Amino acid sequence: MKYDPQKIEKKWQKEWEKTTAYQTQQTVAGKENYLLLTEFPYPSGNLHIGHWYAFALPDMRARYLRMKGYNVMYPIGFDAFGLPAENAAIKNKVNPREWTEQNIAYMTKQLQSMGATFDWSREVRTIDPEYYRWTQWMFLKFYEKGLAYRTKTTVNWCPKDKTVLANEQVINGRCERDDEPVIQKEIEQWMFKITEYADKLVDDLDALDWPETTKLAQRNWIGRSEGALINFKIQNTSFSVSDIEVFTTRPDTIYGATFVVISPELAQKWLESGWKPAPDADAYIKEALTKRTLEREMETVKTGVDTGVRVAHPFTNEPLPVWVADYVIGSYGTGAIMAVPAYDERDREFAQKFNLPINEIKLEDMKKIVGEIEQKGIGKAHRQYRLHDWVLSRQRYWGVPIPMIRCTMCGYQPVPESDLPVLLPDLDDFKPADDGRSPLAKATDWVKAKCPKCGMNAERETDTMDTFVDSSWYFMRYADPKNSKEFASKENMKAWLPVPMYVGGAEHNTMHLLYSRFFTKALHDLGYIDFSEPFARRINHGVILAPNDSQKMSKSKGNVVDPDEQVGLFGADTVRMYLAFMGPYEQGGPWDPKGIHGVYRCLNRIWKFAESNVSPSSNDQGMAKIINKTVKDVGEDLDDLKFNTAVSGLMKCLNDMEAAGGGGVSAKLFETFLKLLAPLAPHLSEELWHQLGNKDSIHSQPWPKYDEKLLIEDVYRLPIQVNGKVRDTITVGSQDTEETIKSNALASEKVKKFTDGKEVQKFLIIKRKMVSIVVG
Numbered sequence: 001m002k003y004d005p006q007k008i009e010k011k012w013q014k015e016w017e018k019t020t021a022y023q024t025q026q027t028v029a030g031k032e033n034y035l036l037l038t039e040f041p042y043p044s045g046n047l048h049i050g051h052w053y054a055f056a057l058p059d060m061r062a063r064y065l066r067m068k069g070y071n072v073m074y075p076i077g078f079d080a081f082g083l084p085a086e087n088a089a090i091k092n093k094v095n096p097r098e099w100t101e102q103n104i105a106y107m108t109k110q111l112q113s114m115g116a117t118f119d120w121s122r123e124v125r126t127i128d129p130e131y132y133r134w135t136q137w138m139f140l141k142f143y144e145k146g147l148a149y150r151t152k153t154t155v156n157w158c159p160k161d162k163t164v165l166a167n168e169q170v171i172n173g174r175c176e177r178d179d180e181p182v183i184q185k186e187i188e189q190w191m192f193k194i195t196e197y198a199d200k201l202v203d204d205l206d207a208l209d210w211p212e213t214t215k216l217a218q219r220n221w222i223g224r225s226e227g228a229l230i231n232f233k234i235q236n237t238s239f240s241v242s243d244i245e246v247f248t249t250r251p252d253t254i255y256g257a258t259f260v261v262i263s264p265e266l267a268q269k270w271l272e273s274g275w276k277p278a279p280d281a282d283a284y285i286k287e288a289l290t291k292r293t294l295e296r297e298m299e300t301v302k303t304g305v306d307t308g309v310r311v312a313h314p315f316t317n318e319p320l321p322v323w324v325a326d327y328v329i330g331s332y333g334t335g336a337i338m339a340v341p342a343y344d345e346r347d348r349e350f351a352q353k354f355n356l357p358i359n360e361i362k363l364e365d366m367k368k369i370v371g372e373i374e375q376k377g378i379g380k381a382h383r384q385y386r387l388h389d390w391v392l393s394r395q396r397y398w399g400v401p402i403p404m405i406r407c408t409m410c411g412y413q414p415v416p417e418s419d420l421p422v423l424l425p426d427l428d429d430f431k432p433a434d435d436g437r438s439p440l441a442k443a444t445d446w447v448k449a450k451c452p453k454c455g456m457n458a459e460r461e462t463d464t465m466d467t468f469v470d471s472s473w474y475f476m477r478y479a480d481p482k483n484s485k486e487f488a489s490k491e492n493m494k495a496w497l498p499v500p501m502y503v504g505g506a507e508h509n510t511m512h513l514l515y516s517r518f519f520t521k522a523l524h525d526l527g528y529i530d531f532s533e534p535f536a537r538r539i540n541h542g543v544i545l546a547p548n549d550s551q552k553m554s555k556s557k558g559n560v561v562d563p564d565e566q567v568g569l570f571g572a573d574t575v576r577m578y579l580a581f582m583g584p585y586e587q588g589g590p591w592d593p594k595g596i597h598g599v600y601r602c603l604n605r606i607w608k609f610a611e612s613n614v615s616p617s618s619n620d621q622g623m624a625k626i627i628n629k630t631v632k633d634v635g636e637d638l639d640d641l642k643f644n645t646a647v648s649g650l651m652k653c654l655n656d657m658e659a660a661g662g663g664g665v666s667a668k669l670f671e672t673f674l675k676l677l678a679p680l681a682p683h684l685s686e687e688l689w690h691q692l693g694n695k696d697s698i699h700s701q702p703w704p705k706y707d708e709k710l711l712i713e714d715v716y717r718l719p720i721q722v723n724g725k726v727r728d729t730i731t732v733g734s735q736d737t738e739e740t741i742k743s744n745a746l747a748s749e750k751v752k753k754f755t756d757g758k759e760v761q762k763f764l765i766i767k768r769k770m771v772s773i774v775v776g
């Protein structure tokens with residue numbers, strides 16, 4: 001019989017589904033629970049090879065941990081709100097819900113072809129009203145505690161999408177989706193007060209078992225700086241501003257301050273307060289305000305203008321000039337700095353260019369100087385963060401409605417909990433209104449509501465939530481996906497959370513991983529959960545690159561590897577094993593068409609070996625040692641997510657089995673080999689396991705144990721020559737006596753062919769190199 005992955009894979013997938021093998025029980029006596037979390041996918045319509053990398057490899061660990069005796073949950077769901085559905089709706093006149101649900105149905109089929117142990121009975125979809133009821137509920141709880149609020153903010157605005165963009169969605173000043181130049185716009189938005197947790201979000205990173213790169217990205221994102229706010233009195237003021245407050249991280253350099261610089265944004269505020277600058281300053285400010293922050297920060301040549309305003313140095317009372325320059329950013333700190341050109345690079349460049357004094361000074365004791373500043377009443381110690389509050393509202397249709405009602409008398413009022421969920425209404429036209437309001441404003445019947453406070457006619461909020469809100473708590477729902485009374489019961493959460501391991505992409509280092517941490521901390525402080533960090537350990541997997549050029553795969557470049565096609569050619573087991581084999585999981589790497597052929601050949605060799613080389617009577621001591629060592633190595637590899645070395649360990653073992661003398665290996669040893677293979681190639685191993693006469697699934701077998709004693713001895717392969725020609729290779733342990741080696745060598749079937757009926761004239765063992773037999 002030929003190895004036919006298409007046939008056996010379908011067969012076993014059906015069987016596993018029938019036996020509900022992977023529906024996780026809440027608890028199983030004597031077993032520890034383990035929730036292995038991977039990032040739930042967006043239903044874009046098609047599974048790409050990256051999805052396989054993200055799901056099939058952790059599945060190996062899920063299967064391994066099950067065999068090790070854990071009660072493993074390997075959940076799956078869909079992060080199903082978001083812009084692509086809405087854009088497709090506008091472009092192709094389809095309903096976003098239908099578009100999304102069709103994609104989910106298709107991707108579910110594709111995911112099932114992976115042979116992964118997903119627990120579909122726990123599937124979570126963010127678009128399910130029974131899910132987003134709780135997203136809305138959390139918003140209301142946060143609102144009650146002042147963690148959600150509404151305010152006017154400057155936002156990145158894409159004129160084409162007519163929506164607010166997060167900073168990360170703006171690439172070089174353009175919208176990441178349609179490359180449209182992004183503009184700055186002031187509008188009222190719903191916000192989450194994530195800044196209230198800034199310190200905890202930094203400090204609690206230390207205890208997490210996360211990649212250092214991810215922790216560093218979060219620290220930089222939050223950007224905590226310790227320093228002081230210091231006031232500089234304006235000496236010659238002719239308008240309503242009397243002082244300039246600066247933020248500095250180096251109050252110890254205060255005696256070196258030789259001028260003050262304000263940002264164009266602060267200068268603009270001065271203008272509004274009646275400041276009358278010289279024409280050159282006025283022109284400079286107008287020009288600078290058209291530039292984006294990022295652009296300004298990257299400029300290499302310093303520009304600026306003297307404002308003519310003078311301030312007094314707070315310690316020496318010396319008059320210092322005030323300049324306006326665009327290297328000072330309006331949105332950071334106070335938007336003004338004291339310039340210390342002797343110690344700050346940017347200030348020095350500026351001073352050199354404009355001939356401003358550079359003062360070398362003796363540095364002050366930092367603590368002491370802050371104390372003096374506070375005593376004099378001219379400033380105070382201050383912590384500054386780069387982190388801003390999270391703008392959660394979107395002027396779009398396909399998202400969770402924000403459960404608020406606006407009454408002309410009472411202002412914004414929360415929807416009563418008992419009225420949740422606020423269902424997303426159906427629409428015919430999904431285009432945003434030209435004034436930027438959400439398409440929901442067009443659902444006129446839906447918009448009409450009674451004010452929960454005074455009962456008068458009022459209007460529903462028409463903004464929807466950023467999809468990052470949906471994904472900030474989905475993992476909690478897995479613990480109790482059907483609960484209609486709570487987002488999840490404390491008891492069920494206790495059984496699974498916090499998540500012991502979360503596998504995903506490095507692109508989520510900041511936003512998703514930070515937002516989930518914020519949600520967890522807020523829910524903890526509100527008393528709904530018992531843990532304050534969501535993910536104990538984080539693994540960032542690498543990226544699969546295109547064949548040949550090692551570029552990112554993209555449809556436009558035509559270098560995409562289609563997993564369905566690969567499964568059609570080689571079967572899911574080969575695709576899984578090849579992805580595992582490619583390289584370290586954290587690194588990923590280029591797809592190699594030759595590489596996957598190699599893995600396919602390997603699985604074929606295992607199939608062939610099982611057909612003719614497994615004999616019940618075979619009893620090769622050497623092979624037992626090799627398998628014993630492989631049990632240890634593969635187990636340790638899977639413990640450390642070293643999937644690539646696990647595969648090479650199995651391949652090496654296969655080589656040794658094929659080379660084994662004495663007519664193959666015993667069924668017992670081969671079964672052990674299959675168990676080691678099971679997490680990686682679940683279908684093939686299950687098939688061969690059954691062909692050996694076993695009735696229950698290989699995947700419910702305990703992981704093999706190894707014998708420490710057999711490990712001490714190393715084993716090696718020893719070729720046997722008969723009359724100068726190598727006829728076989730046997731496995732030898734380093735402790736074996738010459739007697740044992742001799743009898744094993746002569747017992748080989750392949751050797752016997754050439755020695756039978758003849759007299760052994762010479763028997764020579766060249767240590768660790770070979771055995772030479774001369775017969776005559």
Ligand code: ANZ
Nearest residue numbers: 225247248249250253327328329332333335340343344
């Ligand atoms: C005096 C000084 C002397 C400074 C020195 C640095 C070195 P981080 O660490 O990023 O918080 N700064 C403050 N606000 C700014 C703004 N809005 N735009 C541009 N620069 C600003 O940096 C804080 C330092 O960056 C502050 O400390 C200030 O310069 C500058 F030897 O004050 B320093």
Ligand code: ZN
Nearest residue numbers: 407410451454
């Ligand atoms: Zn009212």
